[in-house]
Amino acid sequence: MPGHQVNSSTIAVKYRDEIKNTINSKNIRPKLVSFLANEDPAAQMYANWTAKTCAESGIEFECRKVDKKDLEDKIVEANEDNNIHGIMVYYPVYGDRQDQYLQSVVSEKKDVEGLCHKYVYNMYHNVRFLDDENTKKCIIPCTPLAVVKILEAVGVYNTVLPYGNRLHGKTIAVINRSEVVGRPLAALLANDGARVFSVDINDILEFNRGAGLKMSKHQVSETDYKLEDILPKCDVVITGVPTPNYQVNTELLKEGVVAINFSSHKNFAPDIKERASIYVPSIGKVTIAMLERNLLRLYDYYNKQ
Amino acid sequence: MPGHQVNSSTIAVKYRDEIKNTINSKNIRPKLVSFLANEDPAAQMYANWTAKTCAESGIEFECRKVDKKDLEDKIVEANEDNNIHGIMVYYPVYGDRQDQYLQSVVSEKKDVEGLCHKYVYNMYHNVRFLDDENTKKCIIPCTPLAVVKILEAVGVYNTVLPYGNRLHGKTIAVINRSEVVGRPLAALLANDGARVFSVDINDILEFNRGAGLKMSKHQVSETDYKLEDILPKCDVVITGVPTPNYQVNTELLKEGVVAINFSSHKNFAPDIKERASIYVPSIGKVTIAMLERNLLRLYDYYNKQ
Numbered sequence: 331m332p333g334h335q336v337n338s339s340t341i342a343v344k345y346r347d348e349i350k351n352t353i354n355s356k357n358i359r360p361k362l363v364s365f366l367a368n369e370d371p372a373a374q375m376y377a378n379w380t381a382k383t384c385a386e387s388g389i390e391f392e393c394r395k396v397d398k399k400d401l402e403d404k405i406v407e408a409n410e411d412n413n414i415h416g417i418m419v420y421y422p423v424y425g426d427r428q429d430q431y432l433q434s435v436v437s438e439k440k441d442v443e444g445l446c447h448k449y450v451y452n453m454y455h456n457v458r459f460l461d462d463e464n465t466k467k468c469i470i471p472c473t474p475l476a477v478v479k480i481l482e483a484v485g486v487y488n489t490v491l492p493y494g495n496r497l498h499g500k501t502i503a504v505i506n507r508s509e510v511v512g513r514p515l516a517a518l519l520a521n522d523g524a525r526v527f528s529v530d531i532n533d534i535l536e537f538n539r540g541a542g543l544k545m546s547k548h549q550v551s552e553t554d555y556k557l558e559d560i561l562p563k564c565d566v567v568i569t570g571v572p573t574p575n576y577q578v579n580t581e582l583l584k585e586g587v588v589a590i591n592f593s594s595h596k597n598f599a600p601d602i603k604e605r606a607s608i609y610v611p612s613i614g615k616v617t618i619a620m621l622e623r624n625l626l627r628l629y630d631y632y633n634k635q
Numbered sequence: 636m637p638g639h640q641v642n643s644s645t646i647a648v649k650y651r652d653e654i655k656n657t658i659n660s661k662n663i664r665p666k667l668v669s670f671l672a673n674e675d676p677a678a679q680m681y682a683n684w685t686a687k688t689c690a691e692s693g694i695e696f697e698c699r700k701v702d703k704k705d706l707e708d709k710i711v712e713a714n715e716d717n718n719i720h721g722i723m724v725y726y727p728v729y730g731d732r733q734d735q736y737l738q739s740v741v742s743e744k745k746d747v748e749g750l751c752h753k754y755v756y757n758m759y760h761n762v763r764f765l766d767d768e769n770t771k772k773c774i775i776p777c778t779p780l781a782v783v784k785i786l787e788a789v790g791v792y793n794t795v796l797p798y799g800n801r802l803h804g805k806t807i808a809v810i811n812r813s814e815v816v817g818r819p820l821a822a823l824l825a826n827d828g829a830r831v832f833s834v835d836i837n838d839i840l841e842f843n844r845g846a847g848l849k850m851s852k853h854q855v856s857e858t859d860y861k862l863e864d865i866l867p868k869c870d871v872v873i874t875g876v877p878t879p880n881y882q883v884n885t886e887l888l889k890e891g892v893v894a895i896n897f898s899s900h901k902n903f904a905p906d907i908k909e910r911a912s913i914y915v916p917s918i919g920k921v922t923i924a925m926l927e928r929n930l931l932r933l934y935d936y937y938n939k940q
Contacts, residue, residue: 402759426814430731430735430736431752431755431814447736455711513733549704
C-alpha cells in the first residue's frame, strides 16, 4: 500500500481556525509589519502570500519596502510604534553577520519570527517559558516550529508521554544544519526527547538528552557515521537541502518512515511514497500559520488591556 | 622630515599604568577567563600574551581549553560563577552565525570583548551609557576601541570640542568593513563627528552625522567613489586588510596623513613614513590594554561590595 501523503494545508487548517476564532472572539486586530529590503522575488511572493493569509484571519498586515541602509532605523521605529504588534524581515538583506545583528534589533516583544538572541538561546537551552510562573511560552522560530507541529499532527509525538518528552524513543534525521532551520530543529526535537542525527555536508552530529532523558537539555556529540549508517534506523527523516540536485536514497530508508521535506526542492524521490508511511512534501502553510500564532501570543503577552 | 612612527606599546603605557594603579589601590583581584576552542596558533599566542600582560597588571587570568561542542555550556557555567569577572572567547570557533550566537551567550555582565548584542547595538546607536544616570559607560569592542584610543593619543581627537563631537571636521577612511572591526569602527568614528569612508572590496559607504552633526547618530549612505576619489581628502587612513598582498598606494594619501594599520600584515608600504605625519604600524598592545580596561569596568559595575 502506498504511503499517505499529507499536505501542509490540511495540517494548517486547525491552527488557522484557532487563530480566526481567537481574533473574532476577542474582537482584536493585531498588526504585523514586514520589511522587504531585498530584491528577492521569493520574498515578494512570501509577502503576497502572508498578506492573503492575514486578510483571511483578520490580521492587519503591511509590507514596507525599505532601502537596506534604512532598515535598522525602520525596525527601531516599528519597535516603538504601539500600533504594531509583530515585526518580520525578509532575509537575506546583507548576508550573515549583519543580518543576524538585525534579528536581535527586532524587539523581543514583537519578534514573531523568534529569531532574536533571547528566543534562540531559550530554544537551545530548553527554556520553555518567559516567566517564572510558566504562563508565557517562549516564541519558537516559525519554520522549525512548523515541523514540530507537523510531527504532532501526523502522530510522531506520543501524547501518552509527558509534555517535553513526547519524542522519547524516536530516532530522527535532520538533513540540513543551517543556523536558521536545521540546527534549531535538531535541538528542539532532541529537547523533546528524540535521538537526532543532524546531517550536513561535512559530518553527522548526534543531539540527544541521554539514556532515560536524564539531561534537562540536549547535548551534541560528534560521530563518524555516514548517511547509510543512520538512515535505516530513523523513524523520521526531515530534509531541507536547498538544491534541485540532492535527493535522499529511498533504499536507505526504513519501511514506514515518516518523511518531511522543508526544502523548496523535492529532496525525496518519487518512490518515497512506496516506502514512507507518511510523506509531507512541503511545510509552507503550517509555517505561515505559526507566524500568525506567534503574533497572537505576542499580542496576548504585551498588549493585554 | 620623515613622519613620526608611534608604536602601540608607547600608547598602551598610560592605560596599563592606570589599570595597575586601580588594582593596587582598590586591592582587588579581578579574574578573566578565556576559552580556547580552536586549534588556531594565533589564538594560543594571543592567550599567552594576555596571560603575561594580566600577570603584570595583577589580573588573574585563566585560559580554558575546551572542546567546541562543550563551549556553550562552559560559557554558561562561567556566566554563573561569581569568582569570574570577565569572559572572552577566541574566535572563529564554528564560523559566522554560530559564533555570533555564542557572542551573545556571554553575559553582558562579563563580556569584556563588548561583542554581545546589547553592546553592539548601543555602539551603533551612539548610546554611551548603560544607565539613565550616565554613570556606567557602555563596553566597546576592544579592537575598535583601541583605534579610538590611539587617535586620542596622537591628537586626532580635538579635546577643545565637546565630548562626543571631537572628530568634527575630520575625514577618515577605514579600509575593512568586517562586522567585528571595520564596520563598528566606522560607526564609532562617525558617531564622534567624523566623516567616515568605509571601504571594502565591493564599494565605499559614507558614515556621518550630517552637516553640523545635527543627527544624534551616524547615517550610512552609498557612494560611487573609488579609493582615488577619497584617499586624497582623508586626514586619517586606517587599514585592516587581512592579506600580505594588499598595500595602500602611498601616492594617493594626503601629505601629513595619520596612518594606522590594524591588520597583522603591513597594509602601508615602507614609503608611508615619508608621507604620513604619524604612522602607527600595529595596535595589539593597546587592544589588550582595552581588554583589561573593560574587565575593570565590568568589575566595577557588577561587583561593588
